Amino acid sequence: xxxxxxxxxxxxxxxxxxxxxxxxxxxxxxxxxxxxxxxxxxxxxxxxxxxxxxxxxxxxxxxxxxxxxxxxxxxxxxxxxxxxxxxxxxxxxxxxxxxxxxxxxxxxxxxxxxxxxxxxxxxxxxxxxxxxxxxxxxxxxxxxxxxxxxxxxxxxxxxxxxxxxxxxxxxxxxxxxxxxxxxxxxxxxxxxx
Numbered sequence: 001x002x003x004x005x006x007x008x009x010x011x012x013x014x015x016x017x018x019x020x021x022x023x024x025x026x027x028x029x030x031x032x033x034x035x036x037x038x039x040x041x042x043x044x045x046x047x048x049x050x051x052x053x054x055x056x057x058x059x060x061x062x063x064x065x066x067x068x069x070x071x072x073x074x075x076x077x078x079x080x081x082x083x084x085x086x087x088x089x090x091x092x093x094x095x096x097x098x099x100x101x102x103x104x105x106x107x108x109x110x111x112x113x114x115x116x117x118x119x120x121x122x123x124x125x126x127x128x129x130x131x132x133x134x135x136x137x138x139x140x141x142x143x144x145x146x147x148x149x150x151x152x153x154x155x156x157x158x159x160x161x162x163x164x165x166x167x168x169x170x171x172x173x174x175x176x177x178x179x180x181x182x183x184x185x186x187x188x189x190x191x192x193x
Contacts (some may be wrong), residue, residue: 054083054084055084055088055091055092058076058079058080058083058084058089058092058093058096059092059093059095059096059099060096061076061096062076062077062080062092062093062095062096062097062100063096063097063099063100063103064100065100065154066096066097066100066101066103066104066153066154066157067100067103067104067107068119069119069120069154069155072150073093073097073153073154074149074185076093076096076097077089077093077182077185077186077189078185078189080092080093080186081093081185081186081187081188081189081190081192082189082190082192085190086186086187086189086190086191087186087190089186089189089190090179090182090183090186090190093182093185093186094178094179094182094183097178097182098174098175098178100154100157101153101154101157101174101178102157102170102171102174104154104157104158104161105157105158105160105161105165105167105170105171106161106167107158107161108157108158108159108160108161108162109161109162109164109167110161112162113162115158116155116158116159116162119154119155119158120155120158124152124155125155128152128155128156128159129159132159138160138163138165139165139169139173142156142160142165142170142173142177143173143176143177144177145177146173146174146177146178146181147177147180147181148181149181149184149185153178157170157174
């Protein structure tokens with residue numbers, strides 16, 4: 001493997017992710033320009049052409065966006081609910097985010113602080129570590145953080161692996177805590193017509 005600093009690796013990884021997102025955006029804009037997609041219904045019809053591959057792709061994207069946190073997860077939740085409707089969007093988002101969360105946890109357990117500092121800045125790590133230290137029970141804190149929007153869930157998944165939180169407890173918290181916020185996003189964005 002090529003030898004380069006963590007900062008260079010972080011820049012390359014995030015650059016590749018942003019490039020992939022820009023390509024997806026370019027394809028979407030091309031479809032809009034060609035007047036293939038003029039409404040949410042047109043988008044849903046277009047997406048259905050891809051059969052089972054479309055929901056599988058959303059699930060993979062959601063898992064990836066947890067492992068390589070570039071964009072907030074709610075954007076994928078919104079896109080999934082708009083493209084597939086509330087129910088299918090919810091399941092794709094929930095499964096993908098849960099899988100990504102578990103992968104992030106095990107990556108941190110295996111590779112330690114190095115991978116966490118590759119994904120997040122030292123300043124961000126220090127800020128949230130101090131906040132977490134103030135909580136009396138990290139498990140309770142993690143559960144409520146997964147329930148509520150706008151918490152750095154991706155970081156907390158890595159952090160949980162870093163502190164070697166019991167894996168059954170972590171997976172239980174993810175599986176029980178994650179669906180509620182995702183469900184709310186799915187219901188809200190699924191109503192967009």
